[in-house]
Amino acid sequence: xxxxxxxxxxxxxxxxxxxxxxxxxxxxxxxxxxxxxxxxxxxxxxxxxxxxxxxxxxxxxxxxxxxxxxxxxxxxxxxxxxxxxxxxxxxxxxxxxxxxxxxxxxxxxxxxx
Amino acid sequence: xxxxxxxxxxxxxxxxxxxxxxxxxxxxxxxxxxxxxxxxxxxxxxxxxxxxxxxxxxxxxxxxxxxxxxxxxxxxxxxxxxxxxxxxxxxxxxxxxxxxxxxxxxxxxxxx
Numbered sequence: 645x646x647x648x649x650x651x652x653x654x655x656x657x658x659x660x661x662x663x664x665x666x667x668x669x670x671x672x673x674x675x676x677x678x679x680x681x682x683x684x685x686x687x688x689x690x691x692x693x694x695x696x697x698x699x700x701x702x703x704x705x706x707x708x709x710x711x712x713x714x715x716x717x718x719x720x721x722x723x724x725x726x727x728x729x730x731x732x733x734x735x736x737x738x739x740x741x742x743x744x745x746x747x748x749x750x751x752x753x754x755x756x757x
Numbered sequence: 758x759x760x761x762x763x764x765x766x767x768x769x770x771x772x773x774x775x776x777x778x779x780x781x782x783x784x785x786x787x788x789x790x791x792x793x794x795x796x797x798x799x800x801x802x803x804x805x806x807x808x809x810x811x812x813x814x815x816x817x818x819x820x821x822x823x824x825x826x827x828x829x830x831x832x833x834x835x836x837x838x839x840x841x842x843x844x845x846x847x848x849x850x851x852x853x854x855x856x857x858x859x860x861x862x863x864x865x866x867x868x869x
Contacts, residue, residue, distance in 0.1 A: 687859040748800040
């Protein structure tokens with residue numbers, strides 16, 4: 645099942661480093677999301693893009709910068725990583741903006757040491 | 758904004774018993790309510806959903822009920838099996854809005 649894919653699956657890094665997570669969907673969907681799932685399993689939306697345009701930007705530190713080169717890709721760059729950034733990051737996509745069905749990627753487990 | 762509360766946080770049942778997970782929401786404009794199942798180390802996957810013009814929906818052993826007046830919806834799993842063990846999330850969304858509001862999750866353990 646590679647409809648929504650993410651790389652890498654695991655990311656272990658030191659505090660202060662900069663890292664990127666990549667997401668690609670081959671479903672032809674217009675809308676993509678980034679979610680953060682913390683250690684208590686709570687799923688929180690971070691960003692949403694529709695056809696390369698940012699439409700949701702939750703209260704996320706500006707160390708997190710999403711980039712959408714085209715509607716099939718949504719990458720997440722994180723600067724100056726902190727211990728509290730350790731979490732699982734899920735990418736997701738929906739057929740259209742405001743659409744109901746979401747498909748999640750496999751997740752990227754980020755561990756900051 | 759919307760606030761979705763989910764109960765219980767953990768639920769343990771014997772194989773073959775039924776399990777019920779409840780969610781309440783605050784925004785009366787929400788009209789789409791999906792349920793996701795997340796197995797350990799895996800991605801959340803949609804298992805069933807309901808829209809506000811329907812009171813109940815069933816798919817084999819799982820069903821969802823919606824009470825718009827009381828602003829709550831529930832997931833019902835009958836004849837539970839060990840493979841039903843997972844974390845279940847409810848969510849709510851307004852039509853044509855992009856933001857999904859998730860509940861805090863219920864860890865279901867089905868004991869063989």
